[in-house]
Amino acid sequence: MILSTLQKKKYTFSLGLKLPPYLDSKHLQQAATIINAYSKMVRYVASINTIGNALSVDPVSEAPFISSNNGLAGLSGPAVKYTALANVRQMRNHLDAAIDVVGVGGIETGEDAFLFLLCGATAVQVGTCHWKEGPKCFDRICDELKAIMAEKGYSKVDDIKGKLKAWSKEGAALTRAAKKKQQAEEEEEEANKTDAAQEKKDEDYSLKMMNNILMVVIVALLAQRYGLYEYLGLE
Ligand SMILES: Cc1cc2nc3c(=O)[nH]c(=O)nc-3n(C[C@H](O)[C@H](O)[C@H](O)COP(=O)(O)O)c2cc1C
Structure with a gap:
């Protein structure tokens, strides 16, 4: 109207x-x-x-x-x-x-x-x-x-x-192929993420171990320096 x-x-x-x-x-x-x-x-x-x-x-x-x-x-x-x-x-x-x-x-x-x-x-x-x-x-x-x-x-x-x-x-076959490719890429990305997380975990563990060893060495050196072994009758 x-x-x-x-x-x-x-x-x-x-x-x-x-x-x-x-x-x-x-x-x-x-x-x-x-x-x-x-x-x-x-x-x-x-x-x-x-x-x-x-x-x-x-x-x-x-x-x-x-x-x-x-x-x-x-x-x-x-x-x-x-x-x-x-x-x-x-x-x-x-x-x-x-x-x-x-x-x-x-x-x-x-x-x-x-x-x-x-x-x-x-x-x-x-x-x-x-x-x-x-x-x-x-x-x-x-x-x-x-x-x-x-x-x-x-x-x-x-x-x-x-x-x-x-x-x-x-066309439908192209769509299926594209979906498959995308799924494979997503799975690879997920696997890479898991690998990276495991690597980080391993790195953290190694760092912790090194810290602990360093602490033991420092304590041992201090004990020797101040005659703690002698005092305890360990020498
Ligand atoms: C809050 C709101 C106000 C709107 N006001 C008008 C309006 O004044 N005139 C109009 O023609 N359409 C209006 N619309 C409809 C939009 O122009 C559009 O046609 C509709 O929201 C679908 O598009 P969209 O999904 O991108 O929002 C409005 C939509 C919303 C959500």
Whole structure:
């Protein structure tokens, strides 16, 4: 209704729309059809807003974590990431190419940003993570994204944007191999840690023994110096 009013009044500015999460693909498609009818006016959509009507309960106080609205509020952060990825992916598929999709929902790392770009986002928004970590999260996320791109040989965002591949046996095999490699690396790291801890233990023990021997030698020398052996009849 707002869009049709604006169009009738022949406003010329561009609009960005913040979209709710659609939990049913049909609803998402219907929303995209409506938005496409205003493609001259709508420049981008940001998908998704929080998932409404969530309740977080504190086991210590046995009460809701937040005071307002009987503790009911919108859900954000990592818990909404998969819904957000699905919405971004489908919105990108249904919307006119001229309308950009900004991905938002649970983005905390460069890898998260990478996934949203693959699903067709032109840009990403970071909400909850910024609230928890502060503005330094932006540089960190950018650096992590750059590192992933460099490792995979991508030089620009357009190399990734909307390039989500179809599931394949070859892809799944790559994932299994990568997991196996990571597991082996973690096991090696754990073994190195154990070796280092044992080495430190051995070193500490040797040092203690040397200290004890030194003490015995010093006591023996002092005893000799002050004639203790003679006094005790040991010489
Ligand atoms: C405390 C808080 C306040 C928010 N206020 C708004 C708002 O005023 N307008 C809006 O469009 N979205 C608002 N959002 C939703 C976020 O913009 C974002 O869509 C959602 O939190 C998912 O992203 P995130 O997981 O990165 O936080 C708010 C979210 C939070 C947690």
